[in-house]
Amino acid sequence: xxxxxxxxxxxxxxxxxxxxxxxxxxxxxxxxxxxxxxxxxxxxxxxxxxxxxxxxxxxxxxxxxxxxxxxxxxxxxxxxxxxxxxxxxxxxxxxxxxxxxxxxxxxxxxxxxxxxxxxxxxxxxxxxxxxxxxxxxxxxxxxxxxxxxxxxxxxxxxxxxxxxxxxxxxxxxxxxxxxxxxxxxxxxxxxxxxxxxxxxxxxxxxxxxxxxxxxxxxxxxxxxxxxxxxxxxxxxxxxxxxxxxxxxxxxxxxxxxxxxxxxxxxxxxxxxxxxxxxxxxxxxxxxxxxxxxxxxxxxxxxxxxxxxxxxxxxxxxxxxxxxxxxxxxxxxxxxxxxxxxxx
Ligand SMILES: [Cu+2]
Numbered sequence: 001x002x003x004x005x006x007x008x009x010x011x012x013x014x015x016x017x018x019x020x021x022x023x024x025x026x027x028x029x030x031x032x033x034x035x036x037x038x039x040x041x042x043x044x045x046x047x048x049x050x051x052x053x054x055x056x057x058x059x060x061x062x063x064x065x066x067x068x069x070x071x072x073x074x075x076x077x078x079x080x081x082x083x084x085x086x087x088x089x090x091x092x093x094x095x096x097x098x099x100x101x102x103x104x105x106x107x108x109x110x111x112x113x114x115x116x117x118x119x120x121x122x123x124x125x126x127x128x129x130x131x132x133x134x135x136x137x138x139x140x141x142x143x144x145x146x147x148x149x150x151x152x153x154x155x156x157x158x159x160x161x162x163x164x165x166x167x168x169x170x171x172x173x174x175x176x177x178x179x180x181x182x183x184x185x186x187x188x189x190x191x192x193x194x195x196x197x198x199x200x201x202x203x204x205x206x207x208x209x210x211x212x213x214x215x216x217x218x219x220x221x222x223x224x225x226x227x228x229x230x231x232x233x234x235x236x237x238x239x240x241x242x243x244x245x246x247x248x249x250x251x252x253x254x255x256x257x258x259x260x261x262x263x264x265x266x267x268x269x270x271x272x273x274x275x276x277x278x279x280x281x282x283x284x285x286x287x288x289x290x291x292x293x294x295x296x297x298x299x300x301x302x303x304x305x306x307x308x309x310x311x312x313x314x315x316x317x318x319x320x321x322x323x324x325x326x327x328x329x330x331x332x333x334x335x336x337x338x339x340x341x342x343x
Contacts, residue, residue, distance in 0.1 A: 167230065168181075178218065180312055
Protein backbone atom coordinates (compact mmCIF):
# COMPACT_ATOMS: atom_id res chain seq x y z
CA UNK A 1 0.00 0.00 0.00
CA UNK A 2 2.82 2.36 0.99
CA UNK A 3 4.73 1.44 -2.16
CA UNK A 4 1.68 2.22 -4.31
CA UNK A 5 1.23 5.55 -2.57
CA UNK A 6 4.91 6.46 -3.06
CA UNK A 7 4.73 5.51 -6.74
CA UNK A 8 1.54 7.58 -7.15
CA UNK A 9 3.24 10.63 -5.60
CA UNK A 10 6.40 10.19 -7.73
CA UNK A 11 4.37 9.86 -10.96
CA UNK A 12 2.14 12.75 -9.89
CA UNK A 13 5.18 15.02 -9.54
CA UNK A 14 6.57 13.84 -12.90
CA UNK A 15 3.24 14.61 -14.61
CA UNK A 16 3.20 18.10 -13.09
CA UNK A 17 6.75 18.77 -14.30
CA UNK A 18 5.79 17.63 -17.84
CA UNK A 19 2.69 19.86 -17.82
CA UNK A 20 4.81 22.84 -16.75
CA UNK A 21 7.30 22.11 -19.57
CA UNK A 22 4.54 21.83 -22.14
CA UNK A 23 2.96 25.10 -20.94
CA UNK A 24 6.32 26.83 -21.27
CA UNK A 25 6.88 25.47 -24.77
CA UNK A 26 3.36 26.53 -25.77
CA UNK A 27 4.06 30.04 -24.49
CA UNK A 28 7.32 30.18 -26.46
CA UNK A 29 5.59 28.98 -29.63
CA UNK A 30 2.79 31.51 -29.28
CA UNK A 31 5.48 34.21 -29.22
CA UNK A 32 4.71 35.53 -25.71
CA UNK A 33 7.46 37.61 -24.24
CA UNK A 34 9.55 35.64 -21.74
CA UNK A 35 9.84 38.69 -19.48
CA UNK A 36 6.07 39.05 -19.32
CA UNK A 37 5.86 35.39 -18.35
CA UNK A 38 8.39 36.02 -15.59
CA UNK A 39 6.46 39.03 -14.31
CA UNK A 40 3.24 37.07 -14.22
CA UNK A 41 4.90 34.21 -12.37
CA UNK A 42 6.50 36.58 -9.83
CA UNK A 43 3.19 38.28 -9.24
CA UNK A 44 1.46 34.98 -8.54
CA UNK A 45 4.22 33.97 -6.17
CA UNK A 46 3.86 37.29 -4.34
CA UNK A 47 0.09 36.82 -4.10
CA UNK A 48 0.75 33.31 -2.80
CA UNK A 49 2.80 34.77 0.05
CA UNK A 50 0.00 37.17 0.97
CA UNK A 51 -2.64 34.42 0.87
CA UNK A 52 -0.45 32.19 3.02
CA UNK A 53 -0.04 35.02 5.55
CA UNK A 54 -3.77 35.67 5.76
CA UNK A 55 -4.57 31.96 6.08
CA UNK A 56 -1.84 31.38 8.70
CA UNK A 57 -2.66 34.37 10.88
CA UNK A 58 -6.42 33.68 10.68
CA UNK A 59 -5.88 30.05 11.66
CA UNK A 60 -3.63 31.07 14.53
CA UNK A 61 -6.15 33.59 15.84
CA UNK A 62 -9.01 31.13 15.49
CA UNK A 63 -7.25 28.27 17.29
CA UNK A 64 -6.01 30.56 20.08
CA UNK A 65 -9.56 31.75 20.77
CA UNK A 66 -11.04 28.27 20.39
CA UNK A 67 -8.63 26.54 22.80
CA UNK A 68 -8.28 29.36 25.32
CA UNK A 69 -10.93 27.86 27.64
CA UNK A 70 -8.67 24.80 28.06
CA UNK A 71 -5.96 26.86 29.78
CA UNK A 72 -5.74 27.10 33.56
CA UNK A 73 -8.44 28.98 35.46
CA UNK A 74 -7.63 32.08 37.59
CA UNK A 75 -4.67 31.66 39.94
CA UNK A 76 -5.64 30.20 43.33
CA UNK A 77 -2.75 31.77 45.23
CA UNK A 78 -1.62 35.28 46.14
CA UNK A 79 1.64 35.27 44.15
CA UNK A 80 -0.10 33.36 41.31
CA UNK A 81 -2.06 36.49 40.40
CA UNK A 82 1.24 38.32 39.88
CA UNK A 83 2.67 35.43 37.87
CA UNK A 84 -0.38 35.58 35.61
CA UNK A 85 -0.03 39.34 35.16
CA UNK A 86 3.59 38.89 34.09
CA UNK A 87 2.60 36.09 31.76
CA UNK A 88 -0.13 38.26 30.20
CA UNK A 89 2.34 41.13 29.74
CA UNK A 90 4.81 38.80 28.02
CA UNK A 91 2.08 37.42 25.77
CA UNK A 92 0.90 40.93 24.87
CA UNK A 93 4.43 41.95 23.77
CA UNK A 94 4.95 38.66 21.91
CA UNK A 95 1.64 38.81 20.03
CA UNK A 96 2.11 42.44 18.96
CA UNK A 97 5.67 41.79 17.73
CA UNK A 98 4.59 38.53 16.06
CA UNK A 99 1.84 40.18 14.04
CA UNK A 100 4.01 43.13 12.99
CA UNK A 101 6.99 41.01 11.91
CA UNK A 102 4.88 38.38 10.12
CA UNK A 103 3.00 41.07 8.24
CA UNK A 104 6.24 42.79 7.17
CA UNK A 105 7.85 39.49 6.15
CA UNK A 106 5.07 38.48 3.77
CA UNK A 107 4.20 42.02 2.61
CA UNK A 108 7.81 42.68 1.62
CA UNK A 109 7.97 39.38 -0.27
CA UNK A 110 4.96 40.55 -2.28
CA UNK A 111 5.78 44.24 -2.67
CA UNK A 112 9.47 43.89 -3.49
CA UNK A 113 9.19 40.95 -5.89
CA UNK A 114 11.49 41.19 -8.90
CA UNK A 115 10.63 43.94 -11.30
CA UNK A 116 12.97 44.65 -14.19
CA UNK A 117 12.06 48.35 -14.13
CA UNK A 118 13.17 48.81 -10.55
CA UNK A 119 16.73 48.97 -9.32
CA UNK A 120 17.47 48.10 -5.71
CA UNK A 121 18.88 50.90 -3.58
CA UNK A 122 22.27 50.08 -2.13
CA UNK A 123 23.58 51.50 1.10
CA UNK A 124 26.49 50.30 3.15
CA UNK A 125 25.10 50.94 6.61
CA UNK A 126 22.55 53.01 8.44
CA UNK A 127 23.42 53.92 12.00
CA UNK A 128 20.00 55.30 12.82
CA UNK A 129 18.27 52.09 11.75
CA UNK A 130 20.73 49.91 13.65
CA UNK A 131 20.39 52.04 16.78
CA UNK A 132 16.61 51.69 16.67
CA UNK A 133 16.56 47.92 16.28
CA UNK A 134 19.14 47.51 19.02
CA UNK A 135 17.79 49.98 21.58
CA UNK A 136 14.07 49.23 21.33
CA UNK A 137 14.36 45.45 21.89
CA UNK A 138 16.94 46.10 24.64
CA UNK A 139 14.55 48.33 26.56
CA UNK A 140 11.58 46.00 26.09
CA UNK A 141 13.51 42.85 27.04
CA UNK A 142 15.24 44.52 30.00
CA UNK A 143 11.83 45.69 31.24
CA UNK A 144 10.40 42.17 31.01
CA UNK A 145 13.42 40.57 32.66
CA UNK A 146 13.63 43.09 35.52
CA UNK A 147 9.90 42.89 36.36
CA UNK A 148 10.16 39.11 36.20
CA UNK A 149 13.22 39.01 38.48
CA UNK A 150 11.64 41.36 41.03
CA UNK A 151 8.58 39.11 41.22
CA UNK A 152 10.70 35.95 41.32
CA UNK A 153 12.73 37.31 44.23
CA UNK A 154 9.55 38.12 46.13
CA UNK A 155 8.20 34.61 45.54
CA UNK A 156 11.37 32.81 46.56
CA UNK A 157 12.40 35.13 49.38
CA UNK A 158 11.92 32.85 52.37
CA UNK A 159 13.84 34.98 54.87
CA UNK A 160 10.86 37.16 55.70
CA UNK A 161 8.36 34.32 55.68
CA UNK A 162 8.95 32.08 58.66
CA UNK A 163 5.31 32.01 59.73
CA UNK A 164 3.89 29.46 57.31
CA UNK A 165 2.03 26.28 58.20
CA UNK A 166 4.64 23.60 57.57
CA UNK A 167 3.64 20.70 55.35
CA UNK A 168 6.19 18.19 54.13
CA UNK A 169 5.78 16.81 50.62
CA UNK A 170 7.75 13.60 50.42
CA UNK A 171 8.30 12.24 46.92
CA UNK A 172 9.39 8.83 45.78
CA UNK A 173 8.94 6.71 42.69
CA UNK A 174 5.97 6.98 42.08
CA UNK A 175 3.88 8.76 44.65
CA UNK A 176 3.73 11.64 47.11
CA UNK A 177 3.14 11.50 50.86
CA UNK A 178 2.34 14.54 52.99
CA UNK A 179 3.25 15.19 56.63
CA UNK A 180 1.59 17.89 58.70
CA UNK A 181 3.54 19.53 61.52
CA UNK A 182 0.70 19.48 64.05
CA UNK A 183 0.14 22.00 66.87
CA UNK A 184 3.81 22.93 67.40
CA UNK A 185 4.19 23.67 63.65
CA UNK A 186 7.50 21.81 63.75
CA UNK A 187 8.20 18.82 61.58
CA UNK A 188 10.07 16.11 63.46
CA UNK A 189 13.52 15.27 62.12
CA UNK A 190 13.78 12.48 59.59
CA UNK A 191 16.57 10.32 58.26
CA UNK A 192 16.52 7.80 55.45
CA UNK A 193 18.01 5.04 57.60
CA UNK A 194 14.84 5.13 59.73
CA UNK A 195 12.69 4.18 56.74
CA UNK A 196 10.60 1.04 57.33
CA UNK A 197 7.22 -0.12 56.04
CA UNK A 198 5.62 1.36 59.17
CA UNK A 199 7.65 4.58 58.90
CA UNK A 200 7.84 5.37 55.17
CA UNK A 201 9.25 8.87 55.68
CA UNK A 202 11.98 7.79 58.08
CA UNK A 203 10.79 10.14 60.84
CA UNK A 204 12.85 10.10 64.03
CA UNK A 205 10.58 8.64 66.73
CA UNK A 206 12.79 10.14 69.46
CA UNK A 207 12.23 13.69 68.29
CA UNK A 208 9.63 15.45 70.42
CA UNK A 209 8.58 17.59 67.45
CA UNK A 210 7.54 14.41 65.61
CA UNK A 211 5.03 13.31 68.29
CA UNK A 212 2.12 15.32 66.86
CA UNK A 213 3.11 15.00 63.18
CA UNK A 214 0.35 13.62 60.99
CA UNK A 215 0.68 11.75 57.75
CA UNK A 216 -1.71 11.69 54.78
CA UNK A 217 -2.10 10.79 51.14
CA UNK A 218 -3.49 14.12 50.03
CA UNK A 219 -2.44 17.75 50.26
CA UNK A 220 -5.02 19.68 52.25
CA UNK A 221 -4.52 23.38 53.00
CA UNK A 222 -6.53 26.04 54.81
CA UNK A 223 -7.51 29.03 52.68
CA UNK A 224 -5.89 32.44 53.32
CA UNK A 225 -3.00 31.04 55.38
CA UNK A 226 0.68 31.08 54.55
CA UNK A 227 1.80 27.57 53.65
CA UNK A 228 5.36 26.40 53.64
CA UNK A 229 5.93 23.26 51.64
CA UNK A 230 9.01 21.40 52.85
CA UNK A 231 9.98 19.22 49.92
CA UNK A 232 12.07 16.05 49.95
CA UNK A 233 12.75 13.12 47.69
CA UNK A 234 13.68 9.55 48.60
CA UNK A 235 15.19 8.41 45.33
CA UNK A 236 15.53 10.57 42.20
CA UNK A 237 14.70 14.17 41.33
CA UNK A 238 10.97 14.79 41.22
CA UNK A 239 9.15 18.08 40.91
CA UNK A 240 6.23 19.26 42.98
CA UNK A 241 3.92 21.01 40.55
CA UNK A 242 0.68 22.71 41.62
CA UNK A 243 -0.51 24.33 38.36
CA UNK A 244 -3.59 26.04 39.83
CA UNK A 245 -1.42 27.77 42.45
CA UNK A 246 1.39 28.57 39.97
CA UNK A 247 3.77 26.62 42.19
CA UNK A 248 6.62 24.40 41.10
CA UNK A 249 9.70 23.28 43.00
CA UNK A 250 12.09 20.39 42.45
CA UNK A 251 12.24 17.59 45.01
CA UNK A 252 15.92 16.70 45.24
CA UNK A 253 17.30 13.64 47.07
CA UNK A 254 19.63 14.59 49.91
CA UNK A 255 18.41 18.14 50.34
CA UNK A 256 15.35 20.10 51.39
CA UNK A 257 13.69 22.57 49.05
CA UNK A 258 10.86 24.87 50.05
CA UNK A 259 8.01 26.82 48.55
CA UNK A 260 6.09 29.46 50.45
CA UNK A 261 2.66 30.57 49.23
CA UNK A 262 -0.85 31.48 50.25
CA UNK A 263 -3.87 29.66 48.74
CA UNK A 264 -6.71 32.13 48.21
CA UNK A 265 -9.52 30.09 46.64
CA UNK A 266 -11.14 27.06 48.29
CA UNK A 267 -11.95 23.99 46.22
CA UNK A 268 -15.69 24.75 46.67
CA UNK A 269 -15.20 28.31 45.40
CA UNK A 270 -13.13 27.14 42.42
CA UNK A 271 -15.96 24.76 41.49
CA UNK A 272 -18.19 27.85 41.27
CA UNK A 273 -15.63 29.91 39.34
CA UNK A 274 -15.01 27.20 36.74
CA UNK A 275 -18.67 26.11 36.67
CA UNK A 276 -17.39 22.55 36.99
CA UNK A 277 -18.88 20.45 39.81
CA UNK A 278 -16.13 17.88 39.43
CA UNK A 279 -13.24 20.37 39.66
CA UNK A 280 -10.39 19.27 41.93
CA UNK A 281 -6.96 20.79 42.45
CA UNK A 282 -4.07 18.49 41.69
CA UNK A 283 -0.38 18.08 42.45
CA UNK A 284 1.70 16.49 39.72
CA UNK A 285 5.26 15.31 39.39
CA UNK A 286 6.80 17.50 36.72
CA UNK A 287 10.17 15.81 36.29
CA UNK A 288 10.43 12.68 34.19
CA UNK A 289 11.42 10.36 37.02
CA UNK A 290 10.82 6.86 35.66
CA UNK A 291 8.33 4.55 33.95
CA UNK A 292 5.29 5.50 36.05
CA UNK A 293 6.08 9.22 36.13
CA UNK A 294 2.94 10.01 34.14
CA UNK A 295 0.83 8.62 36.96
CA UNK A 296 2.65 10.31 39.87
CA UNK A 297 0.11 12.69 41.34
CA UNK A 298 -1.81 13.57 44.46
CA UNK A 299 -5.19 15.12 45.19
CA UNK A 300 -5.20 18.65 46.61
CA UNK A 301 -7.97 20.37 48.56
CA UNK A 302 -8.24 23.88 49.93
CA UNK A 303 -10.68 24.17 52.84
CA UNK A 304 -12.00 26.85 55.15
CA UNK A 305 -9.84 27.09 58.27
CA UNK A 306 -12.27 25.27 60.61
CA UNK A 307 -12.88 22.52 58.05
CA UNK A 308 -9.12 22.10 57.75
CA UNK A 309 -8.67 21.81 61.52
CA UNK A 310 -11.45 19.22 61.67
CA UNK A 311 -9.93 17.24 58.82
CA UNK A 312 -6.44 17.29 60.35
CA UNK A 313 -7.80 16.07 63.68
CA UNK A 314 -9.13 12.97 61.92
CA UNK A 315 -5.82 12.07 60.24
CA UNK A 316 -3.46 9.51 61.68
CA UNK A 317 -0.24 10.38 63.47
CA UNK A 318 3.13 9.30 62.12
CA UNK A 319 3.63 7.47 65.40
CA UNK A 320 0.37 6.33 66.95
CA UNK A 321 0.91 6.04 70.74
CA UNK A 322 0.62 2.22 70.63
CA UNK A 323 3.06 1.85 67.78
CA UNK A 324 5.54 4.38 69.15
CA UNK A 325 6.82 2.16 71.99
CA UNK A 326 8.43 -0.68 70.00
CA UNK A 327 10.02 1.65 67.46
CA UNK A 328 13.78 1.31 67.54
CA UNK A 329 15.68 4.57 67.63
CA UNK A 330 18.95 4.87 65.73
CA UNK A 331 18.09 1.84 63.64
CA UNK A 332 20.98 -0.47 62.83
CA UNK A 333 21.75 -1.09 59.17
CA UNK A 334 19.90 -4.45 59.01
CA UNK A 335 16.55 -2.77 59.73
CA UNK A 336 16.84 -0.56 56.69
CA UNK A 337 14.25 -1.83 54.24
CA UNK A 338 14.77 0.71 51.51
CA UNK A 339 18.30 1.98 51.52
CA UNK A 340 18.78 5.13 49.55
CA UNK A 341 22.18 5.37 48.00
CA UNK A 342 21.89 8.92 46.80
CA UNK A 343 22.06 10.66 50.20
CU1 LIG B 1 8.35 11.93 39.96
